[in-house]
Amino acid sequence: MDFSVLLQDIPTLLVVILGVPAILAAYIVGGEFLVRRLPDKNRPQVRPWIWVGPALILVAGFLLLPALGTIVQSFENNAGSWVGFNNYASQFSDFPSGGAWVAIRNNVIFWLIFYTVFTLVFGLILAVLFDRVRYESIVKSLIFMPMAISSVALGIIWIFMFQYSTPGEPQVGTLNAIITFFHHDPVVWLQDQWPSDKFNVLNNLALIGAATWGITGFAMVILSAALKGIPGELLEAARVDGAGEITVFRRVIFPLMMPTIVVVGTTLVIFALKAFDVVYVMTGGNYNTDVLAFRMYEQLYTAGNNGHASAVAVILLVAVIPVLIFNLRQFRAVEARR
């Protein structure tokens, strides 16, 4: 390998290696120097800002400004001239199959509801059941394992799971192997738009199933921590008071876990709205499985339409922000109760 190029850049390298820490150090020392010049009563108000300052500048530079840029761009065409709400209008045109409608429907109906509910229900069931299992930590690690797999690998794994071979051929895909064992014809899971291409449940659920498999461990671990936070004496008291195990769960465990369930639920709603990778890897948004985040990507890189892509991004942002605020509030409420 040729390092000569690197060697030419040694001055730059030195500036980066030495200069960046030096600037930070100068900022801290200088900031503190200025703060000490202030009257006593103002110091506690000013000092925190000195310390969060760099983070705020980074957030502003790399998050806030690009976001504002995206909002501006969503009102422009590729040439950079103002087009008003045209980009938005084209996203909301030709209901129900045109514009972004399919993506919106998939996000809001399928992903938001099924992905969230499946993950919560499975996570809760697993957390409660494994709480009583002897080798709890091993079993829980197994369920948590998919979290360690990159979502692209996850998509590829599930492409194999859903693999289709023509009837009569040996079925390599696990799911088709199972259903052909029960004398059912193999199903093209990722393309089959059962019950109709107007409302294709099957392939959407196939994608959501794969994504759920990947995230259930996350929900389980957090819910399990909440479950362990419930004092054992409370459950014993309920049993002595005459409650059976299901009643104990329904009347004591579940209500006490509710704040955590809400936090996990809203986090999952945000994940659902942002869904991208599984769709990108497994179907490429074909067969009516498009979602907003993927549509944004396609509008930008495939269609090369910056304005449309920005409009989709803004729609997504507007959808996520209320959930995000609610989530933060709820999280703080849970923390406050500890």
Next chain:
Amino acid sequence: MAAVTYDHVVKRYTADVTVVKDLNVDIKDKEFMVLVGPSGCGKSTALRMLAGLESITEGQIRIGDRVVNNVAAKDRDIAMVFQSYALYPHMSVYDNMAFPLQMQHMKKEEMDKRVRNASKILGLDPFLKRKPRALSGGQRQRVALGRAIVRSPKVFLLDEPLSNLDAKLRGQTRIELQKLHRELETTFIYVTHDQVEAMTMGDRIAIMNAGILQQVGTPGDVYDHPANLFVAGFIGTPTMNFVPVTTSDSTAKASGFEAKLPKSVPAGKGTLGFRPEALTDRPSADGSNLQMKVDVVERLGSDQYLYGQVGSDQVTARVDPRMKVAPGDTAQLGLDTRSIHLFDAESEAAFF
């Protein structure tokens, strides 16, 4: 209302961890029985086995005539007050107390009547709509009691219910609990490590140590006639004085004095026990007198405690507060030999 019987009950966690060893107790109907002992003595485990929260390794527990070994906690018809109170934090005071009745599918009106009745007895009326979080420790404790009494259970179990209260409230609640017991006419089984609670509240006391039942008897019984060294040392404050002695016939010779024994015992070694109040500033009629080199004097107004050495033994005396004595003095004390105890050096069992 029911009697409770522990019949050769054993609780074993592993082959060599046995926390309750061959427990045999008959608790009578409507009795206030206190299980007392130092922490880790198995008293709470004994109670939890009765509640159905722990399995029974060997033996039988009967509530009335019914063997409950394989009956689930929810079907035993018992009520329990936990040390932490274990109130349901998401329910109001009213709902906390109504919960056990809801589990019985009781009619709304009957349930309401019972909850309101219990809340009146316990003075909880102003708090019915509050959550446990908004109550003081004493109020929470009363809610826990309320939740137990609404059901009129067969047996009422209390696991150190007073230990989270401050001293003053503890004294009051002790009296309230005794009143409650008289009013409810139910069997109470009360677990505590505090011998004062045991002495003041129990109809009878069962003293446990290291998983073994030491003695069962009325407070007067266990105080005046402790079965062994452990019981003698555990019951009473300040604790009984223990002095190693050599016995021959009916005298016991300690390092600093000789005591006349009320009856003759075989010659040998033993431990002489006498409570601080067995020492007085008047000489003893039978010549069992001792000289104490006083180290510390505590005047409590009604009492005066002297701590000092008799021969080579540490002794505490509770004497008349009018006796004039100062640290460094040598006090002449008489021993009331009617209330002394002698314990075998080996088995630690009491001769008398």
